[in-house]
Amino acid sequence: MRPSFWVTCIICSPFAAAMDIVNIYAPAHLPEGASKPVEHSFASFSFPVHFFADYAGNKSHPNRFSQDIVNLFYEKTGSWPNIRVGGTSGDRAIYNASQTQSIILSEELDNGIPLEVYLGPTWFEGFETFPTPWTFGVNLANNKSNALENAIAEAEVALKHIKGNLLAFEIGNEPDLYPGSVRPLNYTEADYVREWKYFADAISRRVMKGNKYGLDWWKIYQALTFVFGWSVAEAFWKDGIDNTGHVKSVSQHQYAAGNAEWVRLGKSFMNHTLIAANLTQYVPAMEALRAYDPNIPFLLGETNSDYVNLNMAQVEGVFGSSLWLVDDLLYGMTLDITRFNLIQGTTFGYTAWVPVEYNGQDPKVKPPLYGQLVAADVIGRHPTVQVKSLGLGRDDLSAYAVYESGMLAKYVVVNLDEWNSTTTYPRPSQKVSLGVPEDVRSAEDKRLTGPGASADTGISWGGLSWNYTDGRLAQSGEETSDMLRVSNGRLDLELPSTEAVVVELHRN
Ligand SMILES: *[C@@H]1O[C@H](CO)[C@@H](O)[C@H](O)[C@H]1NC(C)=O
Ligand SMILES: *[C@@H]1O[C@H](CO)[C@@H](O)[C@H](O)[C@H]1NC(C)=O
Numbered sequence: 167m168r169p170s171f172w173v174t175c176i177i178c179s180p181f182a183a184a185m186d187i188v189n190i191y192a193p194a195h196l197p198e199g200a201s202k203p204v205e206h207s208f209a210s211f212s213f214p215v216h217f218f219a220d221y222a223g224n225k226s227h228p229n230r231f232s233q234d235i236v237n238l239f240y241e242k243t244g245s246w247p248n249i250r251v252g253g254t255s256g257d258r259a260i261y262n263a264s265q266t267q268s269i270i271l272s273e274e275l276d277n278g279i280p281l282e283v284y285l286g287p288t289w290f291e292g293f294e295t296f297p298t299p300w301t302f303g304v305n306l307a308n309n310k311s312n313a314l315e316n317a318i319a320e321a322e323v324a325l326k327h328i329k330g331n332l333l334a335f336e337i338g339n340e341p342d343l344y345p346g347s348v349r350p351l352n353y354t355e356a357d358y359v360r361e362w363k364y365f366a367d368a369i370s371r372r373v374m375k376g377n378k379y380g381l382d383w384w385k386i387y388q389a390l391t392f393v394f395g396w397s398v399a400e401a402f403w404k405d406g407i408d409n410t411g412h413v414k415s416v417s418q419h420q421y422a423a424g425n426a427e428w429v430r431l432g433k434s435f436m437n438h439t440l441i442a443a444n445l446t447q448y449v450p451a452m453e454a455l456r457a458y459d460p461n462i463p464f465l466l467g468e469t470n471s472d473y474v475n476l477n478m479a480q481v482e483g484v485f486g487s488s489l490w491l492v493d494d495l496l497y498g499m500t501l502d503i504t505r506f507n508l509i510q511g512t513t514f515g516y517t518a519w520v521p522v523e524y525n526g527q528d529p530k531v532k533p534p535l536y537g538q539l540v541a542a543d544v545i546g547r548h549p550t551v552q553v554k555s556l557g558l559g560r561d562d563l564s565a566y567a568v569y570e571s572g573m574l575a576k577y578v579v580v581n582l583d584e585w586n587s588t589t590t591y592p593r594p595s596q597k598v599s600l601g602v603p604e605d606v607r608s609a610e611d612k613r614l615t616g617p618g619a620s621a622d623t624g625i626s627w628g629g630l631s632w633n634y635t636d637g638r639l640a641q642s643g644e645e646t647s648d649m650l651r652v653s654n655g656r657l658d659l660e661l662p663s664t665e666a667v668v669v670e671l672h673r674n
């Protein structure tokens with residue numbers, strides 16, 4: 167019987183801990199250590215070259231479902247998400263101007279990525295299907311004698327379609343993985359920097375110079391794209407990657423985990439301590455860049471939960487991963503990472519949506535989309551949004567304060583305690599008490615809810631759900647938010663395990 171079970175258990179852990187009230191307090195005015203203003207396009211996208219046509223379509227057949235999703239982000243933040251197209255398959259791409267097919271991929275795969283990739287001119291029409299800023303990666307991995315000519319041809323045709331929306335070119339992808347694969351084992355970071363600068367010079371002079379879109383023809387490159395090995399500081403201070411002034415931004419790639427035995431929702435992904443550690447590892451690189459003049463933005467240009475794309479959907483594509491993503495994005499904002507380009511893929515477990523029919527199933531929305539939508543709503547349309555992490559010292563609970571023009575405007579609290587519909591005890595709930603400034607009269611409470619960490623359906627954000635219907639993104643449900651009453655300068659609420667809440671403060 168449930169009530170007696172409950173009564174028995176409130177005196178034993180983990181319930182005893184869960185019954186305690188957690189007091190959370192953020193100053194009314196922007197405190198020391200809050201982030202810089204967060205870019206409205208903070209929660210952006212990255213598409214691998216081999217899946218780009220699935221996500222974007224072409225000029226005559228744009229992917230309307232993807233367009234609707236990108237538009238939804240625009241509606242929420244007033245800014246287009248940025249899209250980076252590249253990755254390992256981009257670093258295998260050969261452009262063929264006389265190829266009539268949009269893209270030809272080899273059957274042979276490595277971690278779901280084709281070993282050979284041929285692009286025809288129509289593939290580049292995909293860039294005309296969203297009005298977003300674009301970053302496009304040309305092939306540097308190619309070790310044949312025509313490598314530079316291929317990269318120039320790719321940049322040329324990309325610019326023709328991207329036009330004034332070009333944010334940056336990348337040259338190569340994860341070059342710290344080149345030694346022993348596409349370059350000799352003794353290939354170094356200094357070798358990469360030398361090649362990179364040679365390609366950047368050539369693309370600037372032969373493709374960008376005199377462009378009719380008013381784009382900076384020289385400082386137009388996103389550099390590094392390291393995934394694990396090499397040093398950002400060394401690339402700048404020792405190897406001089408920017409001593410010719412080509413670097414507009416620096417990107418690193420971040421994946422929290424692989425497919426080891428230990429990769430589980432509760433102990434790994436849904437763990438704030440680990441989420442924070444995964445992101446604070448970039449602080450030294452960002453400090454090195456801050457010391458560099460001119461200051462160069464640092465972003466995660468290809469990131470998601472797990473570098474193993476396949477057969478991990480039970481961890482990557484479920485509601486628990488939406489909560490992982492909320493915490494990952496919010497914590498990233500607090501560290502002043504400029505942007506997260508979340509990588510998507512038709513077959514990838516962590517993808518936010520499947521853009522085309524796959525495995526005999528219709529296109530669909532997957533749970534991670536919700537995490538990204540929550541982050542977009544936390545940013546919203548206010549011009550100056552800054553975020554601070556309210557360190558609770560808990561693995562299973564995190565909290566953030568959101569400031570608008572320097573005034574406390576929102577709290578975000580994420581309960582990462584893993585609970586499933588199959589869990590053998592009732593869903594625990596964390597009592598939380600939020601301190602609010604004197605002039606706050608009431609507050610609105612919006613929830614990210616799902617039936618449990620392992621669920622991949624039945625998810626809603628503020629009462630709304632989204633999914634694919636007849637070629638488009640359809641919204642269902644009814645917008646819901648609870649009004650909270652301020653009592654003695656506090657707002658009290660309960661947050662069930664595996665749920666997040668955004669509390670918006672109202673001053674009148
Ligand atoms: C555009 O995409 C549609 C649908 O995939 C395809 O039938 C058509 O051939 C493509 N057009 C071009 C010019 O490649
Ligand atoms: C380029 O495409 C054309 C037309 O399909 C084909 O005949 C030619 O062999 C391709 N070239 C290369 C280098 O693959």
Ligand SMILES: *[C@@H]1O[C@H](CO)[C@@H](O)[C@H](O)[C@H]1NC(C)=O
Binds near residue numbers: 309346347348349350
């Ligand atoms: C050149 O790249 C190919 C893969 O495209 C690789 O098999 C080969 O070993 C590379 N050569 C060198 C010298 O690194």
Ligand SMILES: *[C@@H]1O[C@H](CO)[C@@H](O)[C@H](O)[C@H]1NC(C)=O
Binds near residue numbers: 350351352353
């Ligand atoms: C790196 O290795 C290649 C052979 O794989 C050799 O030709 C070259 O001299 C080596 N470079 C250095 C700097 O040792």
Ligand SMILES: *[C@@H]1O[C@H](CO)[C@@H](O)[C@H](O)[C@H]1NC(C)=O
Binds near residue numbers: 432439440562
């Ligand atoms: C979260 O990760 C930390 C660091 O590895 C670990 O000590 C802790 O036990 C984990 N928490 C949970 C709830 O699994």
Ligand SMILES: *[C@@H]1O[C@H](CO)[C@@H](O)[C@H](O)[C@H]1NC(C)=O
Binds near residue numbers: 435
């Ligand atoms: C990143 O998170 C994973 C768990 O998802 C953990 O195993 C790994 O140690 C973390 N890495 C760092 C650098 O903190």
Ligand SMILES: *[C@@H]1O[C@H](CO)[C@@H](O)[C@H](O)[C@H]1NC(C)=O
Binds near residue numbers: 432584585620
């Ligand atoms: C949740 O469900 C998953 C998959 O069924 C299982 O591996 C995990 O142990 C469950 N967690 C809890 C807390 O019940």
Ligand SMILES: *[C@@H]1O[C@H](CO)[C@@H](O)[C@H](O)[C@H]1NC(C)=O
Binds near residue numbers: 633
């Ligand atoms: C979207 O719909 C598909 C097919 O009906 C379903 O499998 C999927 O779970 C739904 N997505 C979400 C997030 O509910």
